Amino acid sequence: SQTIHQWPATLVQPVGSPLSLECTVEGTSNPNLYWYRQAAGRGLQLLFYSVGIGQISSEVPQNLSASRPQDRQFILSSKKLLLSDSGFYLCAWSVPGADTQYFGPGTRLTVL
């Protein structure tokens, strides 16, 4: 069966520091991968999605970037965090050719 992992689970970072969040999927090949951000009490904002290695589409212009160095690995990065980057970051995956997205456990980021 397929599983999705995210780490770290929680993170507290100072403003201006770099960020690297990792997401990996097991049990499937060439998944579609997604990064979402959820501010406190708010909805799901799609940040990036990828249909293959090195293929990244950005939905929201901001100080974040994403990379997909391996088939089942998706990384979210920032060079300098802002206070507004605080939130719950969710990675999701779907099988190519299928609609349903499955979410990872999330990373709760607090920028101070």
Next chain:
Amino acid sequence: GENVEQHPSTLSVQEGDSAVIKCTYSDSASNYFPWYKQELGKRPQLIIDIRSNVGEKKDQRIAVTLNKTAKHFSLHITETQPEDSAVYFCAASKGSYDKVIFGPGTSLSVIP
């Protein structure tokens, strides 16, 4: 692009009563409509989905209806229980390689 609206934003019901959450979408080409449940601090979990070739789908106490002409779909929860308390998100997509667009969410509280 696709826009998904969701109402109400908050909903309180007595245990045992029914709850209904309604969503509308803007893109008539959308053909996949999932519903996710998110408990506090946890990841969204898919609870039911419907495709455009059917008008209704039921799974135990949960049902979803779809009106493609009016471009709206609804989630119905019968015999609500306290464990149904969560935030519910509707979403819409045009197909397997298309983005899933989420509604803003409905916070459901079931009062014992």
